[in-house]
Amino acid sequence: MEKNLSHTLLLVDDNEDILEFLSDDLGDRYHILTALNGKKALNILDSESVDLVVSDIMMPEMDGFELCAAIKSGLEYSHVPVILLTAKNTLQSKIEGLELGADAYVEKPFSPEFLAVQILNLLKNRDKVKAYFSSAAPPQSRGLAPTRSDDLFLEKLRQVINANISNPDLDVDHLADSLHMSRPTFYRKVKAISDLSPNELINLARLRKAVELLNGGVLKIYEIAEMVGYSSQTQFGRNFQKQFGMSPTDYLKNPAG
Incomplete structure (x- = not known):
């Protein structure tokens, strides 16, 4: 075994x-x-x-x-x-x-x-x-959770993150308050379901939204960085590179990877 x-x-x-x-x-x-x-x-x-x-x-x-x-x-x-x-x-x-x-x-x-x-x-x-969760971090999480109440929890969490995605100060305390849970209980819950910390989940949500906006082909990279809550284009580029193995600029050149 x-x-x-x-x-x-x-x-x-x-x-x-x-x-x-x-x-x-x-x-x-x-x-x-x-x-x-x-x-x-x-x-x-x-x-x-x-x-x-x-x-x-x-x-x-x-x-x-x-x-x-x-x-x-x-x-x-x-x-x-x-x-x-x-x-x-x-x-x-x-x-x-x-x-x-x-x-x-x-x-x-x-x-x-x-x-x-x-x-x-x-x-x-x-x-x-x-x-x-940790590899794909899908924006739609319904049906993945082991229980109905967990499905509802994840959907509510997704909605709160998306509604505040342009806020660079969005953090675990804000999410825990929004879901009416104590910080330690909320942290354990998110970690147990996704194997990610709440801050990692927030970061992945920002990057998913960034990919969606990049695919639109209209906005500049610095505009997208601001819209998804990064305090600077440099920080956005660093996180994007770490997650996807390429810079936002390279992604625009070859979005299929």
């Missing part, structure tokens, strides 16, 4: 023996955090960047269904995949978990190898979305 210690898993179970077993089994591949119930898991999610949650269903204080609902219903961590573990071998139990947004359902007693493959597949899917 592949090693990827850059990913963090949150394991949630009120049985400490199971937590220890799973931690030992998965700890050589992932960074592991643990919680004994859903409430403690949410506290961890509030302060840590978590890539995937594996949770038992039957727990005191807050069970796995309630935890899954809390994760998937709010913007803060709806992007985090959830695998539910259960001893309930009933169709209704599975339906309930999936309706709450669970990404996978594993019955106890489970094969550690089967669980590991489920985890790996979900993380690979998330990484594909991240790679798409």
Whole structure:
């Protein structure tokens, strides 16, 4: 099985023996955090960047269904995949978990190898979305996000960036305020979905808009630089070169690359 210690898993179970077993089994591949119930898991999610949650269903204080609902219903961590573990071998139990947004359902007693493959597949899917953002950074992001609420979040984020794209002072604080989120929560959310910092996302949006304006063939380069929020043509040219491997002038000569 592949090693990827850059990913963090949150394991949630009120049985400490199971937590220890799973931690030992998965700890050589992932960074592991643990919680004994859903409430403690949410506290961890509030302060840590978590890539995937594996949770038992039957727990005191807050069970796995309630935890899954809390994760998937709010913007803060709806992007985090959830695998539910259960001893309930009933169709209704599975339906309930999936309706709450669970990404996978594993019955106890489970094969550690089967669980590991489920985890790996979900993380690979998330990484594909991240790679798409960081390489192409598409202006239209609908349908890419793992949940409907994340689709809405990304669409709103795109709208805010585009509406303020000529403002050189547009930054993470402005975006977080516009989406009614704290700065740390907003930063973690954007990074988790796109693998980009908010400032990197802003920069890519500026450059995408610049390409669109360059393709129009009407405006001068210094005018475009100002329209997409760069304080100088030099800064614009440097960022354009870094992203696309050519200067704006060279792009105009050969827009197809």
